[in-house]
Amino acid sequence: MTNAQPGATLAATALPTTMPAVIFRGEGVLSLEERPVPAITAPDDIVIKVGAVGICGSDLHALHTPPTHPGLPGVIFGHEFCGEIVATGPEARGLAVGDRVAVDQNPPCGRCGPCRDGNGNFCEPLFDNPHLDIPWPNTPGFFWDGGMAEYVKVPSYFAYRVGADVPWEHLVLAEPLGCVLNGIGKAGVAVGDRAVVLGGGPMGLLTVIALKHFGVEQVILVEPAVKRAEVARQAGADLVINPAAAGVREEVLAATGGRGATVVVEAVGNQLDTAVGVAADRARIVVLGINNSYRANLSAMTVTIKELRILGSFLMRYTMRESLDLIQSGELPLERVVSHVLPLSEVHHGISLARAGEGLKIVFKP
Numbered sequence: 001m002t003n004a005q006p007g008a009t010l011a012a013t014a015l016p017t018t019m020p021a022v023i024f025r026g027e028g029v030l031s032l033e034e035r036p037v038p039a040i041t042a043p044d045d046i047v048i049k050v051g052a053v054g055i056c057g058s059d060l061h062a063l064h065t066p067p068t069h070p071g072l073p074g075v076i077f078g079h080e081f082c083g084e085i086v087a088t089g090p091e092a093r094g095l096a097v098g099d100r101v102a103v104d105q106n107p108p109c110g111r112c113g114p115c116r117d118g119n120g121n122f123c124e125p126l127f128d129n130p131h132l133d134i135p136w137p138n139t140p141g142f143f144w145d146g147g148m149a150e151y152v153k154v155p156s157y158f159a160y161r162v163g164a165d166v167p168w169e170h171l172v173l174a175e176p177l178g179c180v181l182n183g184i185g186k187a188g189v190a191v192g193d194r195a196v197v198l199g200g201g202p203m204g205l206l207t208v209i210a211l212k213h214f215g216v217e218q219v220i221l222v223e224p225a226v227k228r229a230e231v232a233r234q235a236g237a238d239l240v241i242n243p244a245a246a247g248v249r250e251e252v253l254a255a256t257g258g259r260g261a262t263v264v265v266e267a268v269g270n271q272l273d274t275a276v277g278v279a280a281d282r283a284r285i286v287v288l289g290i291n292n293s294y295r296a297n298l299s300a301m302t303v304t305i306k307e308l309r310i311l312g313s314f315l316m317r318y319t320m321r322e323s324l325d326l327i328q329s330g331e332l333p334l335e336r337v338v339s340h341v342l343p344l345s346e347v348h349h350g351i352s353l354a355r356a357g358e359g360l361k362i363v364f365k366p
């Protein structure tokens with residue numbers, strides 16, 4: 001087993017018949033099993049040799065008991081992946097064996113009403129999930145076989161071709177970064193903004209990195225974990241506030257001349273009240289975090305009299321290309337985001353690292 005190097009190609013005939021794969025068993029259980037290598041069945045299919053696959057917060061939610069994210073027992077886990085095409089169906093247009101691709105695991109169909117309205121992240125077929133009675137993205141890795149394996153099969157429109165010189169462990173950040181770009185794009189950030197990011201996990205850290213890349217002068221991160229705070233400083237955060245040690249609102253006001261943040265990005269899921277507390281008049285608050293059990297306690301009058309703009313942001317909204325361009329530019333310190341690169345055989349170790357909040361992005365190379 002070798003990891004494909006940039007520019008390397010693999011002949012389709014070289015595919016083995018079985019492969020190690022991480023199977024989601026439900027009840028918080030993942031098991032490493034031998035599975036058949038996927039074969040082309042639909043004319044638009046492609047088979048990818050996985051270059052890297054990341055652990056996402058949603059994965060941890062699915063592994064929670066009881067689960068706080070839905071998933072179908074028996075499927076191959078992992079939805080953030082990239083790799084090299086090793087087989088294509090006859091109708092997989094524009095892609096060929098040997099192409100390196102990043103995968104959008106929730107792509108718009110392009111044909112439904114929301115897609116035609118320009119709202120691909122509300123794509124009807126995407127949310128028409130045959131396994132659930134609520135609308136929910138029918139994502140590989142949760143409802144059909146995902147990327148925690150040596151090979152994975154997806155329809156070709158999931159894949160974006162990329163250049164040869166980006167490490168797999170950076171390319172695997174394409175979708176999380178695309179979600180961040182969707183969020184901060186809604187806020188319309190400018191150089192003079194004073195930004196506060198709540199939460200220094202992978203999404204919060206990618207937000208800090210993107211805001212600094214776009215020239216935002218002051219980016220303040222709120223994060224209690226010492227290691228994550230340190231990484232965020234190295235990645236460009238101007239100030240990191242430990243919420244366990246200080247009053248977040250007071251610290252933000254002190255750091256912003258008493259004016260508060262013009263942009264706040266909530267990347268935790270249960271910090272909307274804090275976001276409102278640190279917001280300046282007319283601030284834009286972007287809510288990226290997901291937590292179904294949290295209820296905010298915010299004062300509607302505060303929203304009115306401060307003229308706050310609270311902007312929810314879900315999935316990517318045509319931001320995959322921009323994300324890939326940024327990643328391929330090599331200008332983002334993405335090596336700060338990826339804390340661990342492990343072989344797939346260490347999946348349980350990787351999951352416990354992610355659960356402990358020890359590292360940042362944990363990536364496997366099958």
Ligand SMILES: [Zn+2]
Pocket residue numbers: 056057058079080
């Ligand atoms: Zn994810």
Ligand SMILES: [Zn+2]
Pocket residue numbers: 108109110111112113114115120122123124125126
């Ligand atoms: Zn659609």
